């Protein structure tokens with residue numbers, strides 16, 4: 001499949017303004033990371049270059065948060081606030097006092113200077129998480145409370161919704177691919193979405209079907225490991241649902257066999273997975289299982305964030321609170337600090353799963369988003 005022509009039929013190539021916006025969000029995240037390290041006391045009693053574990057011990061960071069701390073430290077390296085140096089076989093980190101003194105390390109000026117409203121959902125969640133980060137790193141707060149309790153869940157919902165310019169590309173890719181595929185199938189269709197969460201992608205897909213006047217029977221079953229999230233999502237989306245559509249939910253853990261969770265072999269027209277599958281414990285096995293649920297005419301509509309070898313994904317500032325897991329063999333991952341694969345990694349997954357995939361990898365300036373129909 002020629003990727004260029006595929007991208008044209010889908011009608012969306014990531015525009016330059018998206019990359020510019022993303023660069024701003026990444027700078028914002030780096031700034032927040034430096035501020036958190038400073039709040040923890042990094043550089044207060046500077047003693048030259050030290051291994052990460054010693055730095056953590058001195059700052060009171062608990063071992064369970066090592067990955068997140070390392071990620072923050074690398075953000076500071078990108079800003080030259082922290083300098084990384086190999087000494088023998090050890091990687092050591094030192095604080096660059098001069099560079100730190102040079103800049104304003106709060107993010108407040110950004111509100112007035114740089115951030116248009118399209119950043120609002122991203123910045124609200126980043127700022128909320130940033131406020132609790134140091135306490136979490138010291139083991140004084142629980143990640144689940146920070147991310148999901150009180151008003152935090154609303155921030156989470158807005159973040160994954162298509163209101164968020166920096167995230168909506170993943171929802172749009174899924175919706176557009178689905179529309180194209182649905183067009184190729186006659187009669188009633190059934191959609192099974194895994195990891196549907198707060199329904200950002202679900203809303204985009206339902207709206208797309210409504211906007212094109214699909215008007216044929218569609219059963220949409222949204223699933224997630226969290227029934228609580230699903231119930232909230234259903235009640236938010238109910239008012240959208242037209243008479244020809246049935247929307248329902250079911251708890252499904254995609255790390256467990258689907259047929260033991262009430263999903264019939266060959267019974268689903270399209271499985272949808274938007275920024276969910278990278279969480280699977282065995283990504284290849286999981287994809288094979290999802291393939292087993294498909295009817296002959298069907299396909300898996302996959303949409304994922306990407307991370308290239310020398311890149312960072314600002315989403316991880318938030319997701320690192322949930323721990324760090326890479327799904328399966330390390331060869332699928334270009335970047336040891338990321339939970340996201342790159343395009344080549346996904347292609348290896350499809351091959352290893354014995355599946356075919358039409359892949360659209362959007363982004364000529366960096367790896368951003370992948371969408372694929374997998375069969």
Ligand SMILES: C[S@@+](CC[C@H](N)C(=O)[O-])C[C@H]1O[C@@H](n2cnc3c(N)ncnc32)[C@H](O)[C@@H]1O
Nearest residue numbers: 160195196197198199200201224225253254274
């Ligand atoms: C990053 S969110 C996906 C965003 C979602 N597609 C949306 O548009 O809002 C990942 C989702 O996967 C779910 N998840 C994680 N592990 C899972 C598992 N083993 N089985 C099912 N869902 C899982 C999480 O609960 C979360 O809602």
